[in-house]
Amino acid sequence: MEAVPARARVYVIAIGLVALLCLLPPPTARTHAWVVLALAALYAGCEQVARRRFAGTFYPVLLASVFLLPPAAAAFVPLPAALLSHVERRPFLLRRVWRAARLVLGVWAAAGVHEALDGCDAVDTSDFPYALGPAGAAVLVLCLVLALLDGGILALAEKAPARRAWRELLPRSLAPVAVHGTAGLMMAVLWRSPYGPVAALLVLLPMGVSWWVYAQYHRERDAHRATIRALVQAVDIKDGYTRGHSERVGQASVLIARELGMDEERVEVLRFAGILHDVGKLGVPTRLLRKDGPLTPEERRVIELHPEYGHEIVRGISFLGEARTAVLHHHERLDGSGYPYGLAGGQIPECARVVAVADAFDAMTSNRSYSRARPVPTALEELERCAGTHFDPRMVAALVRAVSRSGWHPAVTADEPARPGERPQVSSLPGARP
Amino acid sequence: MIRHRCPLSLPVIHTSAAVLTLTSLCVTFRTGVHEGFLALAFGALVAVGELTRWRGPGLREIAPLGAAGALAYALLGENAGLHTHHGVCQSVTIVFAASLLGSVPHIARGRSPTLDHLARRVLTVGFAAVCFQPLCHSGTLAAWSGPAHALLLLALLTLTVLCDAVLAAALAHARTGWPFGPLLRDELRSTLCIGSAVCATGAVMALAVAVAGLWALPVFSLPLLLTQLSLRRYAAVRTTYRQTIASLARATEIAGYTPAGHALRVAALSQAVGRDLGLTEPELTVLEYAALMHDIGQLSLVDPVPAGATAALPVERQRRIALLGGAVVRQTGVSPQVAVVVERQADPCREQPLAARIVRAVNAYEEKARDAGPDGPLKALEELRLGTADDYAPEVVESLARVLARGCLTLPGVG
Numbered sequence: 001m002e003a004v005p006a007r008a009r010v011y012v013i014a015i016g017l018v019a020l021l022c023l024l025p026p027p028t029a030r031t032h033a034w035v036v037l038a039l040a041a042l043y044a045g046c047e048q049v050a051r052r053r054f055a056g057t058f059y060p061v062l063l064a065s066v067f068l069l070p071p072a073a074a075a076f077v078p079l080p081a082a083l084l085s086h087v088e089r090r091p092f093l094l095r096r097v098w099r100a101a102r103l104v105l106g107v108w109a110a111a112g113v114h115e116a117l118d119g120c121d122a123v124d125t126s127d128f129p130y131a132l133g134p135a136g137a138a139v140l141v142l143c144l145v146l147a148l149l150d151g152g153i154l155a156l157a158e159k160a161p162a163r164r165a166w167r168e169l170l171p172r173s174l175a176p177v178a179v180h181g182t183a184g185l186m187m188a189v190l191w192r193s194p195y196g197p198v199a200a201l202l203v204l205l206p207m208g209v210s211w212w213v214y215a216q217y218h219r220e221r222d223a224h225r226a227t228i229r230a231l232v233q234a235v236d237i238k239d240g241y242t243r244g245h246s247e248r249v250g251q252a253s254v255l256i257a258r259e260l261g262m263d264e265e266r267v268e269v270l271r272f273a274g275i276l277h278d279v280g281k282l283g284v285p286t287r288l289l290r291k292d293g294p295l296t297p298e299e300r301r302v303i304e305l306h307p308e309y310g311h312e313i314v315r316g317i318s319f320l321g322e323a324r325t326a327v328l329h330h331h332e333r334l335d336g337s338g339y340p341y342g343l344a345g346g347q348i349p350e351c352a353r354v355v356a357v358a359d360a361f362d363a364m365t366s367n368r369s370y371s372r373a374r375p376v377p378t379a380l381e382e383l384e385r386c387a388g389t390h391f392d393p394r395m396v397a398a399l400v401r402a403v404s405r406s407g408w409h410p411a412v413t414a415d416e417p418a419r420p421g422e423r424p425q426v427s428s429l430p431g432a433r434p
Numbered sequence: 435m436i437r438h439r440c441p442l443s444l445p446v447i448h449t450s451a452a453v454l455t456l457t458s459l460c461v462t463f464r465t466g467v468h469e470g471f472l473a474l475a476f477g478a479l480v481a482v483g484e485l486t487r488w489r490g491p492g493l494r495e496i497a498p499l500g501a502a503g504a505l506a507y508a509l510l511g512e513n514a515g516l517h518t519h520h521g522v523c524q525s526v527t528i529v530f531a532a533s534l535l536g537s538v539p540h541i542a543r544g545r546s547p548t549l550d551h552l553a554r555r556v557l558t559v560g561f562a563a564v565c566f567q568p569l570c571h572s573g574t575l576a577a578w579s580g581p582a583h584a585l586l587l588l589a590l591l592t593l594t595v596l597c598d599a600v601l602a603a604a605l606a607h608a609r610t611g612w613p614f615g616p617l618l619r620d621e622l623r624s625t626l627c628i629g630s631a632v633c634a635t636g637a638v639m640a641l642a643v644a645v646a647g648l649w650a651l652p653v654f655s656l657p658l659l660l661t662q663l664s665l666r667r668y669a670a671v672r673t674t675y676r677q678t679i680a681s682l683a684r685a686t687e688i689a690g691y692t693p694a695g696h697a698l699r700v701a702a703l704s705q706a707v708g709r710d711l712g713l714t715e716p717e718l719t720v721l722e723y724a725a726l727m728h729d730i731g732q733l734s735l736v737d738p739v740p741a742g743a744t745a746a747l748p749v750e751r752q753r754r755i756a757l758l759g760g761a762v763v764r765q766t767g768v769s770p771q772v773a774v775v776v777e778r779q780a781d782p783c784r785e786q787p788l789a790a791r792i793v794r795a796v797n798a799y800e801e802k803a804r805d806a807g808p809d810g811p812l813k814a815l816e817e818l819r820l821g822t823a824d825d826y827a828p829e830v831v832e833s834l835a836r837v838l839a840r841g842c843l844t845l846p847g848v849g
Contacts, residue, residue, distance in 0.1 A: 128646045189642065196580060202638045203634075205633075206635045279685070283685065284689070312684070313684055317677045317681050
């Protein structure tokens with residue numbers, strides 16, 4: 001994204017000129033001047049704090065200025081913060097102009113609508129049920145204008161289809177901005193009340209705390225995911241020759257689940273089910289997992305315990321939901337010849353059937369020390385051959401459809417180049433053979 | 435299960451809350467309710483806030499919406515420009531009734547701290563109302579109009595929240611017997627974040643209702659609900675994180691490297707010792723995670739150590755396992771402090787951070803006392819005391835002895 005296409009540059013400059021026009025009639029009444037300056041400084045301060053802690057625009061102050069000021073004055077409020085904002089990628093000036101112009105235009109339009117509906121008087125006299133109407137209209141207009149402008153730049157700079165961008169951008173921004181709008185309205189009402197701007201500032205504290213907590217939430221969630229991934233890598237390292245296998249199985253499970261039309265929450269659970277399916281191998285002695293030569297029946301039985309070990313490990317993690325049964329049953333076969341319980345057909349939980357197919361698919365298409373990777377079409381044929389006896393035909397068909405449509409390009413975060421010839425030939429493990 | 439070694443503070447707090455509530459109920463019953471609709475609206479807000487409250491870290495109950503609504507009602511002097519007439523007693527009565535109503539599902543689910551929570555709520559609201567309502571009704575506040583009024587409210591609220599923190603720490607101290615100082619410090623720390631938001635929201639609600647009437651309540655509850663929602667999600671993800679770490683720590687047990695339940699027991703005992711030594715809550719979290727994962731380095735061994743008893747191994751071997759464990763923990767994205775504790779658990783105690791000293795001593799105690807029969811604990815403690823010169827830190831061993839003497843392991847939320 002270093003080079004910005006020429007038409008996008010022209011678009012930004014045109015929007016910038018329009019924004020300049022909005023700013024041109026200078027604020028007429030003297031009384032507005034200090035309000036504008038105070039709000040602009042406040043907004044810049046909030047953005048500075050917000051930039052360090054979290055991303056996004058701090059809407060309450062912007063919306064308070066929409067509710068307090070006439071359009072030309074309100075449009076000035078986002079200007080200093082946007083022009084001073086920190087830009088990470090070139091071209092710096094163009095990006096700053098873009099950020100400033102879109103907010104100036106949005107705020108100007110929203111304030112115009114608010115003024116046209118007599119919102120400012122309603123705020124002045126805190127005429128309550130009425131003040132909600134113009135405020136709601138202003139929030140809607142702000143979201144509309146921002147979505148329209150953003151859709152335009154996405155279409156020009158990244159060639160995203162504009163209509164889809166608009167359809168996605170508007171509903172996503174409407175709810176949060178509306179909630180911030182109520183805070184902005186309260187701020188505006190208190191600003192004009194006898195209690196003055198001091199009381200209005202108090203509104204920002206809970207909003208700030210809310211943002212801080214939200215950022216903490218994201219940090220903690222990322223840490224959580226990293227933990228799961230890393231412990232799964234521990235399995236992969238212990239197993240020796242299945243680098244990235246768990247994560248790829250997670251991705252293949254997601255492919256199948258999406259193709260079957262499962263809802264997003266369930267797809268996410270299946271991702272974890274795929275990632276964690278072999279976690280029980282942590283419980284199998286490393287010596288066995290890496291053993292050279294054929295396994296004795298007794299050793300085979302020990303390795304076949306890994307689904308039960310895995311279930312024992314993840315049993316206490318409540319958010320995994322049905323992924324836990326997938327860990328337990330991913331080696332069951334449709335004809336009842338699998339392990340640990342020898343379940344058959346519909347007795348096997350659906351998610352376990354998904355993970356079983358994904359596991360076998362990745363086992364065939366990735367390099368193992370005992371066998372070379374097979375091409376994807378061959379692997380799919382093999383899966384179809386075993387569908388009905390080993391695998392659920394529905395899941396196999398879904399995988400075939402998904403792969404034939406978008407191909408199979410697994411991206412693994414911890415993909416290191418495999419060191420060939422490091423391990424001698426090892427007999428096939430029951431856990432890895434389809 | 436809970437030890438009843440309660441200091442005097444618990445009955446004192448409960449009795450004063452009961453007296454305040456009963457007096458308020460009697461007075462309100464005799465004088466009748468002023469501005470019924472206003473009382474109903476605030477009561478509904480507090481009840482909804484109580485309904486959505488949940489259990490925070492430690493024994494803390496979190497209900498920011500309920501707390502802010504209750505404080506706002508106590509500090510309300512005007513409604514849309516007209517003076518209000520509810521006094522101290524009505525404030526306490528309404529908040530008590532609404533909190534009780536909102537707590538019904540929690541009581542039905544049999545969660546014990548409801549009584550403490552109610553007592554705290556009643557006392558803080560009483561405090562705020564006693565500070566504010568007489569001033570308001572006597573007309574003293576006429577001199578404090580405009581911005582000064584807002585600042586006065588803020589000052590009162592800060593005072594109230596500080597009192598609440600002291601009260602909460604006293605209750606927790608009475609319930610658990612953990613030292614009061616660190617508990618108060620943790621309460622004040624959490625006050626900085628959630629408490630300041632509650633303070634500001636209470637003040638804004640009182641002021642906004644004074645200006646705009648009751649419409650301000652639903653309008654401003656919306657952003658606060660957002661805060662509450664993100665707080666809940668944060669709490670939820672913290673819980674799952676803890677579950678994940680506890681579960682994955684059991685991998686060593688399932689692999690047969692360590693006996694069943696070892697990691698959990700070491701974590702619980704370490705936390706008790708950490709509390710006794712006055713660690714803060716973030717430090718306790720680091721300690722807990724480190725104790726849960728202290729054996730994870732053994733996963734990198736090709737063959738298990740017999741019975742997972744690392745304390746009996748040569749020091750060099752212990753250090754190697756600790757370093758391996760630190761490397762695993764470092765990869766997991768848990769705070770690097772946890773990794774430091776894990777990898778330094780086998781160092782001489784003089785060079786260790788406190789958390790690592792605790793984990794080392796508690797781990798050794800657990801391994802020695804585990805299968806040693808009825809007098810195992812005493813013998814194990816004796817061995818640790820003899821080893822205090824270099825291996826185990828004397829202050830940690832003494833603290834461990836205190837904790838064991840108190841039988842702290844049966845505490846709720848720890849065992």
